[in-house]
Amino acid sequence: xxxxxxxxxxxxxxxxxxxxxxxxxxxxxxxxxxxxxxxxxxxxxxxxxxxxxxxxxxxxxxxxxxxxxxxxxxxxxxxxxxxxxxxxxxxxxxxxxxxxxxxxxxxxxxxxxxxxxxxxxxxxxxxxxxxxxxxxxxxxxxxxxxxxxxxxxxxxxxxxxxxxxxxxxxxxxxxxxxxxxxxxxxxxxxxxxxxxxxxxxxxxxxxxxxxxxxxxxxxxxxxxxxxxxxxxxxxxxxxxxxxxxxxxxxxxxxxxxxxxxxxxxxxxxxxxxxxxxxxxxxxxxxxxxxxxxxxx
Numbered sequence: 001x002x003x004x005x006x007x008x009x010x011x012x013x014x015x016x017x018x019x020x021x022x023x024x025x026x027x028x029x030x031x032x033x034x035x036x037x038x039x040x041x042x043x044x045x046x047x048x049x050x051x052x053x054x055x056x057x058x059x060x061x062x063x064x065x066x067x068x069x070x071x072x073x074x075x076x077x078x079x080x081x082x083x084x085x086x087x088x089x090x091x092x093x094x095x096x097x098x099x100x101x102x103x104x105x106x107x108x109x110x111x112x113x114x115x116x117x118x119x120x121x122x123x124x125x126x127x128x129x130x131x132x133x134x135x136x137x138x139x140x141x142x143x144x145x146x147x148x149x150x151x152x153x154x155x156x157x158x159x160x161x162x163x164x165x166x167x168x169x170x171x172x173x174x175x176x177x178x179x180x181x182x183x184x185x186x187x188x189x190x191x192x193x194x195x196x197x198x199x200x201x202x203x204x205x206x207x208x209x210x211x212x213x214x215x216x217x218x219x220x221x222x223x224x225x226x227x228x229x230x231x232x233x234x235x236x237x238x239x240x241x242x243x244x245x246x247x248x249x250x251x252x253x254x255x256x257x258x259x260x261x262x263x264x265x266x267x268x269x270x271x272x273x274x275x276x277x278x279x280x281x282x283x284x285x286x287x288x289x290x291x292x293x294x295x296x
Contacts, residue, residue, distance in 0.1 A: 024048030030056030030136060051148040055093035055136035062131045063153065083153045084121040085132070086262045087113045093145025097133040098122055110137050118206065119262065150262060174245035177269035179279045182257075185269040186276075187291035189257040192219040193226055194273055198236070200249045207243045211267065212236070213256060219294070225265045241267040 024045035031054050033039055041050075041061040052059060063083055085096070091113035097104045107120055124130045139145060177185065186192050199212035215226045215235040226237035239256055241247055255276045258268040271279070283289040 025050065026061075027051040027053075029053040033057045046154065047150070047152045049148065049150045051146065052094065052134060053146050055134070055145055055147050057136060059134040060099070060131050061134070080123050080125055081153060082121060082123045083130075083151060084119050084261070085149045085151045086119045088146075088148040088150075091147055091149065093139060094134045094136050094147035096120075096147075096149075097135065099131040099133045100124065101129055104133060107132070152262065174242065177271065179283070182269050182271050182276060182279055183283055183288075183290055185257040186219075186255070186280075186293050189220070189268055190223070190260040191221040191225055191256070191258060191265060193217070193221065193237070193256045194219065194253060195235075195256065196251070196253055197249045200247055202243055204243065209241050209243050209245065209247045211239045211241065211247055213239055216253065223260060223263075225260070237265065239265045239267045 024043060025048040026041055026043060030052065033056050036057060038058045038060055041059055042064060043061065044064050050061065085108070087108060092110065095106065095110050096108040098107045107122070134147060193213065193215045194217040195213045195215040197211055198214045201210045203210065213226070213236060215237065218226055218235060226235045228234065229236045239258060253273040254270045255273050256267065256270045258266050280289060280293060
């Protein structure tokens with residue numbers, strides 16, 4: 001750890017190698033770095049990727065996303081930010097540390113990435129200074145080493161997104177949504193689908209439950225998560241949720257809402273459709289519905 005700190009401070013003080021861009025992704029090679037250098041990176045998008053070929057020395061990636069105003073509302077800053085990284089299945093040659101106000105915390109060890117390339121998430125306050133510090137690990141043959149991952153950043157508008165092995169989904173992530181959260185979910189979610197639960201499968205290793213959904217109506221989906229299957233052409237898809245939430249199959253029609261996370265649908269709110277109709281009708285009567293929604 002002391003060697004890591006020495007390398008970090010030396011790199012910061014000498015400013016050996018720097019890179020800043022508005023692009024969302026970075027791809028580079030350690031072969032172009034000087035021995036013992038720290039290359040400074042800064043990407044400002046809400047999502048993107050990093051691919052470090054033949055890791056040598058270290059990289060320091062500052063996290064400074066330009067989030068949409070919807071993240072907190074007009075004229076306000078988000079109360080906290082959350083970032084998630086998903087290492088590639090062939091992640092090799094480096095370890096990732098979270099640097100928070102000058103203190104380093106191991107986020108992803110090389111051995112863990114090779115065994116279980118799971119998503120890692122962390123949160124911070126807007127006033128805190130955070131960065132990802134990638135330290136190359138010594139190997140005789142670096143030609144087959146590539147440290148690559150995808151990242152996503154978000155603000156308070158997705159605070160209810162429940163993720164496994166993550167600080168993004170708090171203790172209340174599995175509780176049913178209240179009326180206000182349901183109304184906001186139908187307006188802001190990546191997908192809003194009416195349908196029924198046809199199956200639930202559990203993955204103990206990933207600590208995830210996969211809900212198989214038969215859709216009777218797709219109100220909104222930003223990406224084709226639910227598509228026609230079989231001769232009948234009825235739409236179906238799957239939604240993920242943490243295993244700890246204990247989702248079980250049951251009868252009835254639900255309104256499924258949630259977010260796209262690394263190409264997969266994750267559950268936010270899922271009220272029974274008859275309960276949603278009652279909530280929406282009451283809000284519309286009081287003129288407190290945040291958006292218009294078909295209530296047939």
